[in-house]
Amino acid sequence: MNSISIRRHEIMLQPESARVIIRPFIPTSSEKIGAIIGRALDLSDEEVIGELQAVCHEFDARHYDIETLLMEHYMKVVRHISTPSPLSRDRELLIGALFSGEYSLESAALFNPSIVAHPDQSGVPDGGLRFIMSLRATGEGHISSIEFRSGEIDSAGDIVLDPVSRYVAMPNIVLNPTYRKKSFILKFHEMGFNNLFVDAVIAPLGAEFTRTALNDSVAKVEREMHPDTHEHRRTLECIQWLADSNYELSFSSKLSVSERIIFPVSLNESNGIEDARFVRLTEDDGSTLYCATYTAYNGKAILPQFIETRDFLHFRVLTLNGTAVQNKGMALFPRTIDGRYAMLSRQDDENLFIMFSDNLHYWNDPQLLLGPAEVWESVKIGNCGSPLETEAGWLVITHGVGPLRKYCIGAVLLDLNDPSKVIGRLKYPLISPQGIEREGYVPNVVYSCGSLLHGDKLILPYAMSDKFTAIAGVDLKELLVAITKDHGVKS
Template sequence: MTCLALRRHHIMLQPESARVIIRPFIPSNPQRLATIIGRALALTEEEVETELAAVHADFDSRHLDIEPVLMSHFAKVQSEIFTQRPLTRSRQLLIGAIFSGEYSLEAAALFNPSIVSHPDQSGVPEGGLRFIMSLRATGEGHISSIEFREGSISPDGHITLVPVSRYVSLPEVLPNPTYRKKRFIVKLHEMGFDNECTASVMDILADDFSRSELAARVASVRRESLPLSHESRRTLECVQWLADSNYELCFSSKLAVSERILFPVSQNESNGIEDARFVRFVDDDGTVTYCATYTAYNGRAILPQFIETKDFLHFRVLTLNGTAVQNKGMALFPRRIRGRYVMLSRQDDENLFVMFSDNSHHWADPHLILRPAETWESVKLGNCGSPIETDAGWLVITHGVGPMRKYCIGAVLLDLDDPTRVIGRLRHPLLCPEGVEREGYVPNVVYSCGSLVHGGQLILPYAMSDKATAIVSLPIADLLAALLEDNSPPEVATA
């Protein structure tokens, strides 16, 4: 009988309501919009300066640079301004402020972490590691976004986090991203838009085309097809939706890691970006890309999405294709196996599957590898992030849901050459919610979206009841031994 000693690190990431961004606050009713603009236009220049000074006094200290955001929000309503007279910059800024509001990103929760090594390891002492942790932040309206933290592991296993900045910044959404024609057509066909209108739009475009080139082609087809049939109108709307769902973001290199925030951009994620599972993917030629799957939610349906970045400054967000792209909990393996990409998934919201592909953006033919076996996972099970390669096999940290909707964390081991084969499994949980960990937005839950191995230790960040985040570690050799032994199930002790 093996006793697994968990080391609880003195780190607790609690939600901080003072970390805010500025979002548009624009009424949808045109009459109300016009009335508000009218009040702003009726102010004298002296009144404008006084009111704008009050805005700066109240909000400058809460944001890195407020004026560009206010001007961008002014631009959103500029077409509704019913005067031909030029407006001073101060009046434009004040109108922008009138149609703006603060949003507290993590007022409700900061949870569901994943952890990867930092792309920059310069200056790290031998035996240490710098890392980046992603977190799901949830605020007003339960809208989720992705935040980041930077930290380090010392040679003796001590974990520290870089102090969190008071500020957060949204990235620039690149206005003219590029798309790959083959992927775009495949996704349109999957969505049921394999028709003449689709062909008319796509046939003339190059193998790699820009957003502006697509927009021009859609406009041309729209003009040529008048009057539009219902099918053509829906097809062109879907083309637009698909383009909006694939976008590129860029942060300034001057921003600290904790100041970068990935907030919903496209309509399909308007109600949240949930549970990003980041992994450091090394391709066969040695190229390193940080990839993540996440769940986009629009208030009605979920859609698995994919993130790619090399530096955590420039991000590409893409839709995933294929019949197996459904449900939550997709997690990419950190390298190819026998030349193919490999992904964990949960097709039926109950069991664990693995699937293989020649294309990291297209997934089909899932293979069932694991069903619930113990009472603590009797409702359903899933992964807690991407598999970790060890000499003994692929280590998969799992979560199981049992009686009273209690979430616990477990582990399984898959064969290195054939990850459809399970070669080890913990019968008892590795980690269960205890004490204050049981209290939160969703009680009785421990959950993770990704861990790593360093210095012979499994570093496991985990969320507590959809509220806050903590970190434990344990010797990887002990965990592998427990997974592979044939006798009694392991006990878990805490230290």
């Protein structure tokens, strides 16, 4: 029986269809693109001005700087245009509008949250905490992206969310990002490429190199070595693919937290960025870095990816390396243990594993940590975000799947000095779906991607049936007592 005090806050984050971005809406057929452009070129100047004014009147208030977005999309089709004289800016913008479409980011769901302390705690009252919450937003076509919310928790544990903006904006993609040579080589070897063409491209580059330097090296190899086999051509193509999968994003500091959206960029995440698990990592030198693992999905396969940021304005997205980088649910510990990074993972879609590494981006040798024990988690278990450090041990919020695919949230305690040792485990769910929580896109599910500790409370945001998001406050002392009272741990 659950005797732990749990406060379900009167907060519910619901999908808002009016929060939209403008995406390219460009046919794959060159003939169709040409036909659309032709009809735009046939309009008189007066018709162009009138049509563009109508577009701006209808859509301008829904977006920041709509003209810049339309011009970006015009530039994507400009190579299909051949006219004896330059086009007017109005005609260019109208053509851009013809190849644009609105996309509602969260029209289907707003769920699977994680929460971390905000990097800026200035002005917060004593005993309070400002936070940032990440959310998985899902829209048309079930494409997922990352959204953010912010708010404060006061000394009594009351939570107030900051107002959510009507607008959303995508970041600028840094056109000339930098790469780490060691990680780049490791990943490429894991992909099965280890030949003279790889060495020829990578050898001249520095320990950190830019995309421009990489492109120049690829072009030089193509000129000098003349790749003449499928393997060689495939090698050079995959070098570019790997570079595309590692990128940098930058938001304007003028945007509020809720206005920042990370939408899929690379091909391996074209169908979604799923279930980001953010954690505030404290390095051995005392510096902090916000990190997140997420699942990139291209419609056929999944790939664990990694995000780094210090300010939630500038983000670096990276591929992870190592044989243990697979499946979903990788969750990083918030500090090193005996000088090594630690990560939870789920290698087999059933059990919970732990692994250690000297390199934040390279993971091997997972160890089985624990498996299903109770009926409510007897189908499979996983984590609900990064472990939380308490005096009693590492608190891991878990999820378990039981009869009729019902997802419940549980808790496990790991030894502080050796987190491969389980020292306590809840025999019953901490939170089970009840009432409205049972109804949604995927019924009978409660799930989280990360929580935090504040005073004597566990602040646990959680998704309800892959549709909405709520927040619970849990008495930490009662939770730890309940976890440790039974030392007969099953694993």
